[in-house]
Amino acid sequence: MPTGVAIRDVRDHLFDAAERVLLRNGPSALTSRAVTTEADCAKGVLHRHFADFDAFLAELVLDRIAGVDARAAALRASAGTGAVADNLTRALIDMFGPVAVAIVSLVTSRDDLRTRLRQARPTGLPILTDAATAIASYLTAERALGRIAADADVDTLAPTLIGAVHMLFADRQGTPPEADTVQKVVTTVIAGVER
Known part of the structure; x- marks a missing residue:
């Protein structure tokens, strides 16, 4: 996704990307870089919405x-x-x-x-x-x-x-x-x- 393009429902978009990485490659492959690459967005997008990667993962688990x-x-x-x-x-x-x-x-x-x-x-x-x-x-x-x-x-x-x-x-x-x-x-x- 090009820089500056708004992502609707960023949280769900990132969660869905994390889920795909997790299902495809397992828990050891789940990194912030893998998630943002899968989501086709800049790494900063994840960190703008979550304090850190563990906070992101905790919210993912609680959501599921x-x-x-x-x-x-x-x-x-x-x-x-x-x-x-x-x-x-x-x-x-x-x-x-x-x-x-x-x-x-x-x-x-x-x-x-x-x-x-x-x-x-x-x-x-x-x-x-x-x-x-x-x-x-x-x-x-x-x-x-x-x-x-x-x-x-x-x-x-x-x-x-x-x-x-x-x-x-x-x-x-x-x-x-x-x-x-x-x-x-x-x-x-x-x-x-x-x-």
Whole structure:
């Protein structure tokens, strides 16, 4: 982009560029130069809108977490409809899309980014913790409806599901698992509590 040309929605433009670099080349390739090159803008554009590169990355992660929050609301609204295992399977596949998996890798690979994120979100690993909270909320709703056992420990089931399913998706370069594979994990984890 030529110098002096205004960029609409600079923040989103830079976030989208960072996402493309992250998906294509992984977290180690994500630098301010790589982002601005991908965004086709001067490096100063990024630094004009963010205090430093870690501030930019923290805002990127927090922006992408908003997508998990929207999925959480949809999942909770599905309580009482369809099969519990089907609802969980669909939600987990949706939550562990390529961007979410790449962001988890980014957060785990950058100490300064994790430190910065702790200021906004003091506990857990962003995306994974948010997904576990969403699953726990859904399972709590299903427990209240009697579709899972009254004594089901949703605060253990949720991170168990997140951890097990994340392992299926964690290979950034591999082929995502089939829905049947995710469904098998879900049904195994909730087998003792589903009614």
